[in-house]
Amino acid sequence: MAKQNPDCQSCSEKDSGSCDSTTCSKPQKLPQNPSNNIKRVVAVMSGKGGVGKSSVTSLVAVSLAKQGYKVGILDADITGPSIPKMFGISDRPVSDGKALMPIWSKKLNIKIMSLNLLLDNEDDPVIWRGPILAGAVKQFWSDVAWGNLDYLIVDMPPGTGDIPLTAMQSLPIDGIIIVTSPQELANMVVRKAIKMAKMEEVPIIGLIENMSGIVCPHCGDHFNIFGESTAQKAAQQNAIPLLKVLPLDPKLSALCDQGDIEKYEQLLDDITPLLKN
Template sequence: MSADAQQSSALLSTLENLIDENTERPYGAVWHLVEDDTRVHVTLTLGYPTQTEQARLEHVITPLIGDRALTLDIELDIKAQATQGNIDGLKGVKNIIAIASGKGGVGKSTTTVNLALAMAKEGARVGILDADIYGPSQGMMLGFAEGTRPQVRDDKFFIPPKAYGVQVMSMAFLTTKDTPVAWRGPMVTGAMMQILTQTDWDDLDYLFIDMPPGTGDIQLTLAQKVPVAGSVIVTTPQDIALLDARRGIEMFNKVNIPVLGVVENMSTHICSNCGHHEAIFGDAGGASLAAEYDVTVLGQLPLSLSIREQSDAGKPVVENAPESEVAGIYQSIARKLGATLAAQQDPLNSKAFAMPTIGMSDD
Protein backbone atom coordinates (compact mmCIF):
# COMPACT_ATOMS: atom_id res chain seq x y z
CA MET A 1 0.00 0.00 0.00
CA SER A 2 1.39 3.40 -0.97
CA ALA A 3 1.96 6.15 1.58
CA ASP A 4 -0.97 8.13 0.14
CA ALA A 5 -3.27 5.11 0.36
CA GLN A 6 -2.17 4.48 3.94
CA GLN A 7 -2.87 8.11 4.83
CA SER A 8 -6.31 7.94 3.23
CA SER A 9 -7.12 4.67 5.02
CA ALA A 10 -6.02 6.12 8.34
CA LEU A 11 -8.15 9.24 7.86
CA LEU A 12 -11.20 7.15 6.93
CA SER A 13 -10.67 4.95 9.99
CA THR A 14 -10.40 8.02 12.22
CA LEU A 15 -13.64 9.45 10.83
CA GLU A 16 -15.48 6.15 11.25
CA ASN A 17 -14.43 6.02 14.90
CA LEU A 18 -15.50 9.58 15.70
CA ILE A 19 -18.31 9.62 18.27
CA ASP A 20 -21.62 10.86 16.93
CA GLU A 21 -22.92 13.11 19.70
CA ASN A 22 -26.50 12.32 18.68
CA THR A 23 -26.17 8.57 19.15
CA GLU A 24 -23.18 8.47 21.53
CA ARG A 25 -21.72 5.77 19.28
CA PRO A 26 -19.07 5.80 16.52
CA TYR A 27 -20.33 7.05 13.17
CA GLY A 28 -19.18 3.89 11.38
CA ALA A 29 -19.04 3.38 7.61
CA VAL A 30 -20.99 6.48 6.58
CA TRP A 31 -18.04 8.49 5.22
CA HIS A 32 -16.71 8.78 1.67
CA LEU A 33 -13.39 10.45 0.77
CA VAL A 34 -12.02 11.95 -2.42
CA GLU A 35 -8.64 13.60 -1.90
CA ASP A 36 -5.47 14.83 -3.52
CA ASP A 37 -2.42 16.77 -2.39
CA THR A 38 -4.32 20.03 -1.88
CA ARG A 39 -7.93 19.15 -1.04
CA VAL A 40 -10.02 16.60 0.82
CA HIS A 41 -13.68 16.17 -0.17
CA VAL A 42 -15.61 14.39 2.60
CA THR A 43 -19.18 13.17 2.19
CA LEU A 44 -21.13 12.13 5.28
CA THR A 45 -24.38 10.23 4.59
CA LEU A 46 -26.78 9.89 7.52
CA GLY A 47 -30.27 8.52 8.02
CA TYR A 48 -31.35 11.53 10.05
CA PRO A 49 -31.12 15.31 9.53
CA THR A 50 -28.14 17.13 11.02
CA GLN A 51 -27.32 20.11 8.80
CA THR A 52 -26.68 22.47 11.72
CA GLU A 53 -23.67 20.36 12.71
CA GLN A 54 -21.79 21.33 9.53
CA ALA A 55 -19.56 23.91 11.24
CA ARG A 56 -18.83 21.67 14.24
CA LEU A 57 -17.84 18.74 12.06
CA GLU A 58 -15.65 20.93 9.86
CA HIS A 59 -13.91 22.12 13.03
CA VAL A 60 -13.32 18.49 14.07
CA ILE A 61 -12.10 17.27 10.66
CA THR A 62 -9.87 20.20 9.66
CA PRO A 63 -7.00 19.33 12.06
CA LEU A 64 -6.99 15.76 10.71
CA ILE A 65 -6.09 16.77 7.13
CA GLY A 66 -3.12 19.05 7.71
CA ASP A 67 -2.87 22.10 5.48
CA ARG A 68 -5.17 20.75 2.76
CA ALA A 69 -8.52 22.44 2.06
CA LEU A 70 -11.67 20.71 3.29
CA THR A 71 -15.02 20.36 1.54
CA LEU A 72 -17.67 18.65 3.66
CA ASP A 73 -21.04 17.58 2.29
CA ILE A 74 -23.71 16.18 4.60
CA GLU A 75 -26.21 14.09 2.65
CA LEU A 76 -29.47 12.82 4.11
CA ASP A 77 -30.89 9.36 3.45
CA ILE A 78 -34.04 9.42 5.56
CA LYS A 79 -36.02 6.20 5.22
CA ALA A 80 -39.52 5.20 6.24
CA GLN A 81 -39.29 3.17 9.45
CA ALA A 82 -41.40 0.23 10.57
CA THR A 83 -44.79 0.96 12.12
CA GLN A 84 -47.21 -0.89 14.37
CA GLY A 85 -49.46 -3.59 12.95
CA ASN A 86 -50.14 -3.99 9.25
CA ILE A 87 -51.33 -0.45 8.60
CA ASP A 88 -50.86 1.04 5.15
CA GLY A 89 -48.50 4.00 4.97
CA LEU A 90 -49.80 7.56 4.62
CA LYS A 91 -49.35 9.03 1.16
CA GLY A 92 -46.69 11.74 1.05
CA VAL A 93 -45.27 10.93 4.51
CA LYS A 94 -42.28 8.75 5.39
CA ASN A 95 -42.48 8.81 9.19
CA ILE A 96 -45.22 9.82 11.62
CA ILE A 97 -44.14 10.79 15.13
CA ALA A 98 -46.72 11.31 17.89
CA ILE A 99 -45.90 13.99 20.48
CA ALA A 100 -47.89 13.09 23.59
CA SER A 101 -48.32 13.78 27.27
CA GLY A 102 -50.29 12.15 30.02
CA LYS A 103 -51.76 15.48 31.14
CA GLY A 104 -52.25 18.99 29.87
CA GLY A 105 -50.17 22.01 30.75
CA VAL A 106 -46.74 20.43 30.36
CA GLY A 107 -45.77 22.27 27.16
CA LYS A 108 -46.53 19.54 24.63
CA SER A 109 -47.75 21.85 21.85
CA THR A 110 -44.84 24.24 22.38
CA THR A 111 -42.47 21.28 22.18
CA THR A 112 -44.16 20.04 19.01
CA VAL A 113 -43.90 23.31 17.13
CA ASN A 114 -40.31 24.04 18.11
CA LEU A 115 -39.22 20.46 17.52
CA ALA A 116 -40.77 20.48 14.05
CA LEU A 117 -39.09 23.79 13.18
CA ALA A 118 -35.78 22.51 14.54
CA MET A 119 -36.05 19.36 12.43
CA ALA A 120 -36.69 21.53 9.36
CA LYS A 121 -33.57 23.57 10.14
CA GLU A 122 -31.63 20.30 10.22
CA GLY A 123 -32.62 19.75 6.58
CA ALA A 124 -35.76 17.58 6.76
CA ARG A 125 -39.14 18.11 5.12
CA VAL A 126 -41.57 18.45 8.00
CA GLY A 127 -45.28 18.74 8.70
CA ILE A 128 -47.47 19.21 11.79
CA LEU A 129 -50.94 17.77 12.35
CA ASP A 130 -52.76 19.44 15.23
CA ALA A 131 -54.78 16.50 16.56
CA ASP A 132 -56.10 18.36 19.59
CA ILE A 133 -59.54 18.80 18.06
CA TYR A 134 -61.09 20.41 21.15
CA GLY A 135 -58.27 22.89 21.75
CA PRO A 136 -56.15 23.41 18.61
CA SER A 137 -53.25 25.77 19.22
CA GLN A 138 -50.77 25.30 16.38
CA GLY A 139 -52.42 27.98 14.25
CA MET A 140 -51.74 30.65 16.87
CA MET A 141 -48.28 29.34 17.79
CA LEU A 142 -47.15 29.49 14.16
CA GLY A 143 -48.51 32.96 13.60
CA PHE A 144 -51.27 32.16 11.10
CA ALA A 145 -53.71 35.02 10.61
CA GLU A 146 -57.18 34.51 12.01
CA GLY A 147 -59.44 33.11 9.32
CA THR A 148 -56.67 31.18 7.56
CA ARG A 149 -58.20 28.36 5.54
CA PRO A 150 -56.51 25.57 3.56
CA GLN A 151 -56.95 25.50 -0.18
CA VAL A 152 -58.85 22.50 -1.53
CA ARG A 153 -57.81 20.28 -4.45
CA ASP A 154 -60.31 18.22 -6.45
CA ASP A 155 -63.03 19.05 -3.89
CA LYS A 156 -61.47 16.44 -1.63
CA PHE A 157 -57.93 17.20 -0.44
CA PHE A 158 -56.75 20.01 1.81
CA ILE A 159 -53.51 21.70 0.75
CA PRO A 160 -51.82 22.43 4.08
CA PRO A 161 -50.83 26.03 4.75
CA LYS A 162 -47.15 26.60 5.47
CA ALA A 163 -45.32 28.49 8.20
CA TYR A 164 -41.54 28.78 8.26
CA GLY A 165 -41.41 26.10 5.55
CA VAL A 166 -43.42 23.58 7.63
CA GLN A 167 -46.71 22.16 6.32
CA VAL A 168 -49.49 22.51 8.92
CA MET A 169 -53.04 21.21 9.25
CA SER A 170 -55.26 22.00 12.19
CA MET A 171 -58.90 22.12 13.21
CA ALA A 172 -58.18 25.80 13.86
CA PHE A 173 -58.23 26.31 10.07
CA LEU A 174 -61.75 24.87 9.82
CA THR A 175 -63.43 26.69 12.72
CA THR A 176 -63.23 30.10 14.37
CA LYS A 177 -61.51 30.80 17.67
CA ASP A 178 -64.89 31.41 19.30
CA THR A 179 -66.50 28.19 18.04
CA PRO A 180 -66.46 25.37 20.62
CA VAL A 181 -66.13 21.85 19.25
CA ALA A 182 -68.92 20.27 21.29
CA TRP A 183 -68.61 16.78 19.81
CA ARG A 184 -68.73 13.29 21.21
CA GLY A 185 -65.80 10.90 20.83
CA PRO A 186 -66.66 9.28 17.46
CA MET A 187 -67.07 12.68 15.81
CA VAL A 188 -63.73 13.86 17.20
CA THR A 189 -61.82 10.79 16.04
CA GLY A 190 -63.57 10.98 12.66
CA ALA A 191 -62.48 14.60 12.28
CA MET A 192 -58.90 13.73 13.23
CA MET A 193 -58.74 10.92 10.67
CA GLN A 194 -60.29 13.13 8.00
CA ILE A 195 -57.83 15.98 8.35
CA LEU A 196 -54.96 13.48 8.52
CA THR A 197 -55.85 11.38 5.49
CA GLN A 198 -57.45 14.09 3.33
CA THR A 199 -54.53 16.50 3.61
CA ASP A 200 -52.25 16.52 0.59
CA TRP A 201 -48.95 16.15 2.46
CA ASP A 202 -46.08 16.95 0.13
CA ASP A 203 -43.17 14.49 0.42
CA LEU A 204 -42.58 14.74 4.18
CA ASP A 205 -39.72 13.05 5.98
CA TYR A 206 -41.50 13.56 9.31
CA LEU A 207 -45.07 14.39 10.25
CA PHE A 208 -45.41 15.43 13.89
CA ILE A 209 -48.82 14.82 15.43
CA ASP A 210 -49.58 17.15 18.34
CA MET A 211 -51.74 14.83 20.41
CA PRO A 212 -54.38 15.88 22.93
CA PRO A 213 -53.45 14.99 26.52
CA GLY A 214 -54.43 11.66 28.00
CA THR A 215 -54.98 8.15 26.68
CA GLY A 216 -58.48 8.31 25.22
CA ASP A 217 -60.35 8.04 21.93
CA ILE A 218 -57.87 9.82 19.67
CA GLN A 219 -54.91 7.89 21.07
CA LEU A 220 -56.68 4.56 20.53
CA THR A 221 -57.73 5.50 17.00
CA LEU A 222 -54.15 6.54 16.26
CA ALA A 223 -52.90 3.15 17.43
CA GLN A 224 -55.44 1.26 15.33
CA LYS A 225 -55.52 3.21 12.08
CA VAL A 226 -52.44 5.43 11.70
CA PRO A 227 -48.96 4.10 10.78
CA VAL A 228 -46.90 5.64 13.60
CA ALA A 229 -43.12 5.14 13.57
CA GLY A 230 -42.54 6.39 17.09
CA SER A 231 -43.65 8.66 19.91
CA VAL A 232 -42.19 11.28 22.23
CA ILE A 233 -43.44 11.83 25.78
CA VAL A 234 -43.42 15.38 27.10
CA THR A 235 -43.49 15.84 30.87
CA THR A 236 -42.43 18.11 33.70
CA PRO A 237 -40.51 16.96 36.79
CA GLN A 238 -43.63 17.10 38.99
CA ASP A 239 -44.68 13.78 40.48
CA ILE A 240 -48.26 14.12 39.18
CA ALA A 241 -47.01 14.84 35.64
CA LEU A 242 -44.63 11.89 35.80
CA LEU A 243 -47.46 9.64 36.99
CA ASP A 244 -49.52 10.57 33.92
CA ALA A 245 -46.47 10.30 31.64
CA ARG A 246 -46.02 6.71 32.81
CA ARG A 247 -49.54 5.95 31.62
CA GLY A 248 -48.67 7.43 28.24
CA ILE A 249 -45.56 5.27 27.93
CA GLU A 250 -47.47 2.16 29.00
CA MET A 251 -50.16 2.88 26.40
CA PHE A 252 -47.64 3.19 23.57
CA ASN A 253 -45.88 0.03 24.73
CA LYS A 254 -49.17 -1.90 24.66
CA VAL A 255 -49.93 -0.83 21.09
CA ASN A 256 -46.41 -1.54 19.76
CA ILE A 257 -45.46 2.08 19.10
CA PRO A 258 -41.89 2.70 20.29
CA VAL A 259 -41.26 5.56 22.68
CA LEU A 260 -38.27 7.32 21.16
CA GLY A 261 -37.58 9.45 24.20
CA VAL A 262 -38.72 11.84 26.90
CA VAL A 263 -38.57 15.64 26.80
CA GLU A 264 -38.60 17.28 30.21
CA ASN A 265 -40.09 20.77 30.20
CA MET A 266 -39.74 23.31 33.02
CA SER A 267 -36.81 21.35 34.44
CA THR A 268 -35.36 24.44 36.10
CA HIS A 269 -36.36 28.04 36.71
CA ILE A 270 -33.71 30.61 35.82
CA CYS A 271 -34.02 33.87 37.75
CA SER A 272 -34.17 36.77 35.30
CA ASN A 273 -32.38 39.03 37.81
CA CYS A 274 -29.51 36.94 39.14
CA GLY A 275 -29.41 33.88 36.86
CA HIS A 276 -29.86 31.43 39.73
CA HIS A 277 -31.11 27.98 38.64
CA GLU A 278 -33.72 26.31 40.82
CA ALA A 279 -35.62 23.05 40.22
CA ILE A 280 -38.93 24.35 41.52
CA PHE A 281 -40.96 21.43 40.08
CA GLY A 282 -38.59 18.70 41.24
CA ASP A 283 -35.23 17.33 40.23
CA ALA A 284 -34.33 14.68 37.61
CA GLY A 285 -37.89 13.41 37.26
CA GLY A 286 -37.60 12.94 33.50
CA ALA A 287 -34.31 11.09 33.89
CA SER A 288 -35.78 8.67 36.43
CA LEU A 289 -38.79 8.05 34.18
CA ALA A 290 -36.53 7.40 31.20
CA ALA A 291 -34.36 5.02 33.23
CA GLU A 292 -37.43 3.15 34.48
CA TYR A 293 -38.60 2.46 30.92
CA ASP A 294 -35.16 2.28 29.27
CA VAL A 295 -35.76 5.19 26.94
CA THR A 296 -33.67 8.26 26.11
CA VAL A 297 -33.91 11.68 27.71
CA LEU A 298 -33.88 13.70 24.51
CA GLY A 299 -33.49 17.01 26.31
CA GLN A 300 -34.41 19.23 29.26
CA LEU A 301 -35.84 22.71 28.81
CA PRO A 302 -35.99 25.49 31.39
CA LEU A 303 -39.08 27.27 32.61
CA SER A 304 -38.72 30.33 30.42
CA LEU A 305 -40.87 33.44 30.06
CA SER A 306 -39.46 34.03 26.56
CA ILE A 307 -40.64 30.63 25.30
CA ARG A 308 -44.19 31.43 26.42
CA GLU A 309 -44.17 34.98 25.09
CA GLN A 310 -42.78 34.01 21.68
CA SER A 311 -45.22 31.11 21.32
CA ASP A 312 -48.17 33.36 22.15
CA ALA A 313 -46.93 35.87 19.57
CA GLY A 314 -46.74 33.24 16.83
CA LYS A 315 -42.94 33.46 16.74
CA PRO A 316 -41.56 30.18 18.12
CA VAL A 317 -38.18 30.51 19.82
CA VAL A 318 -36.39 28.28 17.28
CA GLU A 319 -37.24 30.84 14.58
CA ASN A 320 -37.36 34.04 16.60
CA ALA A 321 -34.16 33.50 18.62
CA PRO A 322 -32.18 30.84 16.73
CA GLU A 323 -28.90 31.63 18.50
CA SER A 324 -30.40 31.33 21.99
CA GLU A 325 -29.58 28.53 24.42
CA VAL A 326 -33.16 27.28 24.33
CA ALA A 327 -33.18 27.09 20.51
CA GLY A 328 -29.92 25.12 20.71
CA ILE A 329 -31.58 22.63 23.06
CA TYR A 330 -34.45 22.13 20.61
CA GLN A 331 -31.95 21.56 17.77
CA SER A 332 -30.16 18.95 19.87
CA ILE A 333 -33.47 17.24 20.68
CA ALA A 334 -34.39 17.16 16.97
CA ARG A 335 -31.10 15.54 15.98
CA LYS A 336 -31.28 12.97 18.77
CA LEU A 337 -34.88 12.15 17.89
CA GLY A 338 -34.02 11.62 14.22
CA ALA A 339 -31.01 9.49 15.13
CA THR A 340 -33.01 7.38 17.57
CA LEU A 341 -35.72 6.74 14.99
CA ALA A 342 -33.17 5.88 12.28
CA ALA A 343 -31.58 3.33 14.61
CA GLN A 344 -34.85 1.34 14.84
CA GLN A 345 -33.60 -1.54 12.75
CA ASP A 346 -35.73 -4.41 14.05
CA PRO A 347 -39.24 -4.71 12.62
CA LEU A 348 -41.92 -4.10 15.18
CA ASN A 349 -44.28 -6.76 16.38
CA SER A 350 -46.75 -7.06 13.50
CA LYS A 351 -49.49 -8.24 15.78
CA ALA A 352 -52.49 -5.98 15.21
CA PHE A 353 -53.62 -3.97 18.18
CA ALA A 354 -56.86 -5.28 19.67
CA MET A 355 -59.34 -3.09 21.46
CA PRO A 356 -59.58 -3.93 25.16
CA THR A 357 -62.72 -5.62 26.42
CA ILE A 358 -64.47 -4.75 29.65
CA GLY A 359 -66.26 -7.49 31.50
CA MET A 360 -68.94 -6.96 34.16
CA SER A 361 -70.45 -9.31 36.69
CA ASP A 362 -72.51 -9.19 39.86
CA ASP A 363 -69.60 -10.34 42.05
Protein backbone atom coordinates in the same frame (compact mmCIF):
# COMPACT_ATOMS: atom_id res chain seq x y z
CA MET B 1 -47.85 -17.64 4.54
CA ALA B 2 -50.89 -15.69 3.41
CA LYS B 3 -50.42 -12.82 1.00
CA GLN B 4 -49.81 -9.60 2.90
CA ASN B 5 -52.22 -6.72 2.66
CA PRO B 6 -50.25 -3.52 1.86
CA ASP B 7 -51.97 -1.92 4.87
CA CYS B 8 -50.14 -4.41 7.13
CA GLN B 9 -46.71 -2.96 6.35
CA SER B 10 -46.26 -1.36 9.75
CA CYS B 11 -47.52 -4.36 11.76
CA SER B 12 -44.98 -5.82 14.18
CA GLU B 13 -45.91 -9.32 12.97
CA LYS B 14 -45.43 -8.62 9.28
CA ASP B 15 -42.27 -10.72 9.04
CA SER B 16 -43.25 -13.35 11.58
CA GLY B 17 -44.48 -15.90 9.05
CA SER B 18 -47.82 -16.16 10.83
CA CYS B 19 -49.31 -13.10 9.19
CA ASP B 20 -52.71 -13.56 7.62
CA SER B 21 -54.34 -10.28 6.73
CA THR B 22 -57.65 -11.98 6.03
CA THR B 23 -58.02 -13.18 9.62
CA CYS B 24 -55.97 -10.57 11.46
CA SER B 25 -57.94 -8.79 14.16
CA LYS B 26 -55.43 -5.99 14.66
CA PRO B 27 -56.71 -2.58 13.56
CA GLN B 28 -55.26 -1.79 10.15
CA LYS B 29 -53.08 1.26 9.65
CA LEU B 30 -54.52 3.77 7.21
CA PRO B 31 -52.62 3.95 3.92
CA GLN B 32 -51.23 7.29 2.83
CA ASN B 33 -53.17 9.33 0.34
CA PRO B 34 -51.56 8.24 -2.98
CA SER B 35 -50.58 11.82 -3.76
CA ASN B 36 -48.63 12.16 -0.49
CA ASN B 37 -45.17 10.85 0.31
CA ILE B 38 -44.56 11.10 4.06
CA LYS B 39 -41.31 9.44 5.09
CA ARG B 40 -41.50 9.51 8.90
CA VAL B 41 -44.29 10.12 11.41
CA VAL B 42 -43.36 11.21 14.94
CA ALA B 43 -45.98 11.81 17.64
CA VAL B 44 -45.58 14.01 20.70
CA MET B 45 -47.61 12.78 23.65
CA SER B 46 -47.92 13.13 27.38
CA GLY B 47 -51.10 11.93 28.93
CA LYS B 48 -50.89 15.01 31.16
CA GLY B 49 -52.27 18.35 29.98
CA GLY B 50 -50.37 21.60 29.83
CA VAL B 51 -46.84 20.18 30.12
CA GLY B 52 -45.71 21.56 26.77
CA LYS B 53 -46.61 19.01 24.08
CA SER B 54 -47.52 21.66 21.51
CA SER B 55 -44.40 23.67 22.34
CA VAL B 56 -42.19 20.57 21.94
CA THR B 57 -44.03 19.62 18.71
CA SER B 58 -43.39 23.10 17.33
CA LEU B 59 -39.74 23.23 18.44
CA VAL B 60 -39.01 19.81 16.91
CA ALA B 61 -40.67 20.93 13.66
CA VAL B 62 -38.76 24.23 13.62
CA SER B 63 -35.44 22.43 14.31
CA LEU B 64 -36.03 20.00 11.46
CA ALA B 65 -37.20 22.71 9.05
CA LYS B 66 -34.10 24.82 9.84
CA GLN B 67 -31.97 21.78 8.98
CA GLY B 68 -33.60 21.75 5.53
CA TYR B 69 -36.13 18.96 6.00
CA LYS B 70 -39.67 19.19 4.65
CA VAL B 71 -41.90 19.16 7.71
CA GLY B 72 -45.61 19.10 8.51
CA ILE B 73 -47.55 19.33 11.77
CA LEU B 74 -50.80 17.43 12.21
CA ASP B 75 -52.55 19.03 15.18
CA ALA B 76 -54.41 16.07 16.67
CA ASP B 77 -55.37 18.11 19.72
CA ILE B 78 -58.80 18.62 18.17
CA THR B 79 -60.58 20.18 21.14
CA GLY B 80 -57.64 22.27 22.42
CA PRO B 81 -55.59 23.11 19.35
CA SER B 82 -52.79 25.60 19.95
CA ILE B 83 -50.42 25.06 16.99
CA PRO B 84 -51.93 27.78 14.69
CA LYS B 85 -51.67 30.36 17.49
CA MET B 86 -48.02 29.46 18.20
CA PHE B 87 -47.17 29.91 14.49
CA GLY B 88 -49.38 32.98 14.10
CA ILE B 89 -51.43 31.55 11.26
CA SER B 90 -55.17 31.84 10.74
CA ASP B 91 -55.76 31.32 7.00
CA ARG B 92 -58.54 28.93 6.23
CA PRO B 93 -57.50 25.75 4.41
CA VAL B 94 -59.15 25.28 1.02
CA SER B 95 -59.86 22.10 -0.88
CA ASP B 96 -58.90 21.41 -4.48
CA GLY B 97 -61.87 19.03 -4.69
CA LYS B 98 -59.70 16.04 -3.77
CA ALA B 99 -57.80 17.07 -0.64
CA LEU B 100 -57.51 19.87 1.89
CA MET B 101 -54.49 22.14 1.47
CA PRO B 102 -52.46 22.65 4.67
CA ILE B 103 -51.46 26.18 5.65
CA TRP B 104 -47.76 27.05 5.44
CA SER B 105 -46.00 28.67 8.37
CA LYS B 106 -44.68 32.22 7.85
CA LYS B 107 -40.91 31.72 7.94
CA LEU B 108 -40.01 28.08 7.42
CA ASN B 109 -42.88 26.78 5.26
CA ILE B 110 -43.91 24.11 7.75
CA LYS B 111 -47.22 22.65 6.54
CA ILE B 112 -49.87 22.81 9.26
CA MET B 113 -53.34 21.32 9.58
CA SER B 114 -55.42 22.03 12.66
CA LEU B 115 -59.11 22.07 13.38
CA ASN B 116 -58.76 25.64 14.65
CA LEU B 117 -58.01 26.74 11.08
CA LEU B 118 -61.39 25.35 10.03
CA LEU B 119 -63.48 27.08 12.69
CA ASP B 120 -65.25 30.40 12.09
CA ASN B 121 -63.74 31.83 15.28
CA GLU B 122 -60.57 30.58 16.98
CA ASP B 123 -62.39 30.46 20.34
CA ASP B 124 -65.36 28.42 19.07
CA PRO B 125 -65.51 25.19 21.12
CA VAL B 126 -65.52 21.80 19.43
CA ILE B 127 -68.25 19.84 21.17
CA TRP B 128 -67.96 16.46 19.47
CA ARG B 129 -68.13 12.94 20.80
CA GLY B 130 -65.07 10.67 20.78
CA PRO B 131 -65.64 8.77 17.52
CA ILE B 132 -66.13 12.01 15.58
CA LEU B 133 -62.99 13.51 17.12
CA ALA B 134 -61.06 10.40 16.19
CA GLY B 135 -62.51 10.57 12.66
CA ALA B 136 -61.11 14.09 12.29
CA VAL B 137 -57.59 12.81 13.01
CA LYS B 138 -57.97 10.08 10.38
CA GLN B 139 -59.12 12.69 7.86
CA PHE B 140 -56.17 14.93 8.68
CA TRP B 141 -53.96 11.96 7.75
CA SER B 142 -55.82 10.74 4.67
CA ASP B 143 -57.52 13.81 3.18
CA VAL B 144 -54.84 16.51 3.53
CA ALA B 145 -52.50 17.31 0.64
CA TRP B 146 -49.28 16.96 2.63
CA GLY B 147 -47.25 16.29 -0.52
CA ASN B 148 -43.65 15.23 0.02
CA LEU B 149 -42.64 15.37 3.69
CA ASP B 150 -39.51 14.13 5.43
CA TYR B 151 -41.32 14.37 8.79
CA LEU B 152 -44.91 14.69 9.92
CA ILE B 153 -45.05 15.63 13.60
CA VAL B 154 -48.33 14.77 15.33
CA ASP B 155 -49.33 16.87 18.35
CA MET B 156 -51.44 14.57 20.50
CA PRO B 157 -54.11 15.77 22.93
CA PRO B 158 -53.73 15.10 26.66
CA GLY B 159 -55.05 11.82 28.00
CA THR B 160 -55.25 8.28 26.69
CA GLY B 161 -58.69 8.49 25.09
CA ASP B 162 -60.18 8.07 21.64
CA ILE B 163 -57.82 10.36 19.74
CA PRO B 164 -54.46 8.97 20.95
CA LEU B 165 -55.82 5.44 20.57
CA THR B 166 -57.01 6.09 17.01
CA ALA B 167 -53.76 7.85 16.12
CA MET B 168 -51.67 4.96 17.47
CA GLN B 169 -53.81 2.32 15.77
CA SER B 170 -54.46 4.07 12.45
CA LEU B 171 -51.40 6.19 11.70
CA PRO B 172 -48.04 4.57 10.89
CA ILE B 173 -46.25 6.27 13.79
CA ASP B 174 -42.50 5.58 13.71
CA GLY B 175 -41.87 6.87 17.22
CA ILE B 176 -43.29 8.84 20.12
CA ILE B 177 -41.67 11.62 22.13
CA ILE B 178 -43.09 11.68 25.66
CA VAL B 179 -43.28 15.06 27.42
CA THR B 180 -43.49 15.42 31.16
CA SER B 181 -42.88 18.04 33.84
CA PRO B 182 -40.97 17.61 37.12
CA GLN B 183 -43.95 16.96 39.40
CA GLU B 184 -44.54 13.37 40.55
CA LEU B 185 -48.23 13.97 39.79
CA ALA B 186 -47.35 14.61 36.13
CA ASN B 187 -45.14 11.53 36.01
CA MET B 188 -47.89 9.33 37.37
CA VAL B 189 -50.21 10.39 34.54
CA VAL B 190 -47.44 10.29 31.94
CA ARG B 191 -46.71 6.66 32.88
CA LYS B 192 -50.19 5.82 31.59
CA ALA B 193 -49.31 7.25 28.17
CA ILE B 194 -46.03 5.29 28.15
CA LYS B 195 -47.88 2.08 29.03
CA MET B 196 -50.43 2.77 26.31
CA ALA B 197 -47.70 3.24 23.68
CA LYS B 198 -46.06 -0.02 24.81
CA MET B 199 -49.40 -1.87 24.69
CA GLU B 200 -50.03 -0.55 21.18
CA GLU B 201 -46.45 -1.50 20.22
CA VAL B 202 -45.56 2.02 19.07
CA PRO B 203 -41.83 2.69 19.65
CA ILE B 204 -40.97 5.37 22.21
CA ILE B 205 -38.08 7.62 21.16
CA GLY B 206 -37.62 9.04 24.65
CA LEU B 207 -38.64 11.48 27.34
CA ILE B 208 -38.41 15.28 27.51
CA GLU B 209 -38.85 16.93 30.89
CA ASN B 210 -40.22 20.41 30.27
CA MET B 211 -40.77 23.32 32.68
CA SER B 212 -37.84 22.03 34.71
CA GLY B 213 -37.10 25.03 36.89
CA ILE B 214 -36.20 28.51 35.77
CA VAL B 215 -32.92 30.37 35.43
CA CYS B 216 -33.06 33.82 37.07
CA PRO B 217 -32.27 36.40 34.34
CA HIS B 218 -30.58 38.60 36.98
CA CYS B 219 -28.41 36.30 39.10
CA GLY B 220 -28.26 33.21 36.83
CA ASP B 221 -29.31 30.91 39.68
CA HIS B 222 -31.55 27.94 38.85
CA PHE B 223 -34.79 27.63 40.84
CA ASN B 224 -36.76 24.38 40.87
CA ILE B 225 -40.16 25.99 41.14
CA PHE B 226 -41.99 22.68 40.54
CA GLY B 227 -39.56 20.76 42.74
CA GLU B 228 -36.41 18.78 41.93
CA SER B 229 -36.15 17.31 38.44
CA THR B 230 -37.52 13.78 38.30
CA ALA B 231 -36.37 13.27 34.70
CA GLN B 232 -33.62 10.68 35.31
CA LYS B 233 -35.80 8.67 37.65
CA ALA B 234 -38.81 8.81 35.30
CA ALA B 235 -36.69 7.69 32.34
CA GLN B 236 -35.17 4.83 34.33
CA GLN B 237 -38.49 3.71 35.81
CA ASN B 238 -40.02 3.52 32.36
CA ALA B 239 -36.89 2.15 30.67
CA ILE B 240 -36.85 4.88 28.03
CA PRO B 241 -34.06 7.32 27.08
CA LEU B 242 -34.02 10.81 28.58
CA LEU B 243 -33.75 13.12 25.58
CA LYS B 244 -33.71 16.57 27.12
CA VAL B 245 -34.47 18.67 30.19
CA LEU B 246 -35.95 22.05 29.24
CA PRO B 247 -36.27 24.90 31.76
CA LEU B 248 -39.11 27.39 31.83
CA ASP B 249 -38.17 30.23 29.53
CA PRO B 250 -40.28 33.40 29.48
CA LYS B 251 -38.96 34.08 25.94
CA LEU B 252 -40.55 30.86 24.72
CA SER B 253 -43.98 31.60 26.18
CA ALA B 254 -43.84 35.18 24.85
CA LEU B 255 -42.99 33.98 21.32
CA CYS B 256 -45.78 31.36 21.53
CA ASP B 257 -48.26 34.08 22.47
CA GLN B 258 -47.02 36.35 19.67
CA GLY B 259 -47.30 33.57 17.07
CA ASP B 260 -43.56 33.74 16.51
CA ILE B 261 -42.30 30.37 17.75
CA GLU B 262 -40.22 30.11 14.56
CA LYS B 263 -38.00 32.88 16.00
CA TYR B 264 -37.08 30.91 19.15
CA GLU B 265 -33.37 30.17 19.22
CA GLN B 266 -32.90 27.42 21.84
CA LEU B 267 -34.03 24.64 19.56
CA LEU B 268 -34.15 20.87 19.91
CA ASP B 269 -31.46 20.28 17.27
CA ASP B 270 -29.62 17.77 19.46
CA ILE B 271 -32.55 15.34 19.55
CA THR B 272 -33.49 15.47 15.86
CA PRO B 273 -30.88 12.84 14.80
CA LEU B 274 -32.80 10.36 16.99
CA LEU B 275 -35.93 10.84 14.89
CA LYS B 276 -34.28 9.43 11.78
CA ASN B 277 -34.42 5.75 12.70
